[in-house]
Amino acid sequence: MKLVIFLALVILLVFILIAISGNKNIEEDKENAKCLTVENYLLIRDSSVADELSQYAIHRKDDKLKFTRKGKGYTLFYLKLEESKKVKLVGLDGYGMRDKEFLKYVCNLIENIKTN
Incomplete structure (x- = not known):
């Protein structure tokens, strides 16, 4: 049971990191498009x-x-x-x-x- 909870937390953390890095790229792309x-x-x-x-x-x-x-x-x-x-x-x-x-x-x- 502890293993399942640990894996769920790791997967959740990975998704959060992907979402944060994706937003950074979107903002950078918008800034570059302004030029x-x-x-x-x-x-x-x-x-x-x-x-x-x-x-x-x-x-x-x-x-x-x-x-x-x-x-x-x-x-x-x-x-x-x-x-x-x-x-x-x-x-x-x-x-x-x-x-x-x-x-x-x-x-x-x-x-x-x-x-x-």
Whole structure:
């Protein structure tokens, strides 16, 4: 009987820890999504230091910024400026599983551009 109670408490503790860590990730994702603005898109597009600060090569078009691996030549993700004046991140690597990683990278790049 003590073993059953112990296992139930361990399982309950695991679920609580998962719930707490999940909420932290959701809040972090919301915060990172706030950096996808038209102003920040234009900041990356028009910045002279973005290429130096970026670990990816940035290929600029009017409505799209493609981020490709330097020396490899394939696009990992891009930022698209939509007609509704929204910026959309489209991940092409990992079937969308790495989109969070790319979003975090873009936010860090924006912060680095603003500080330089």
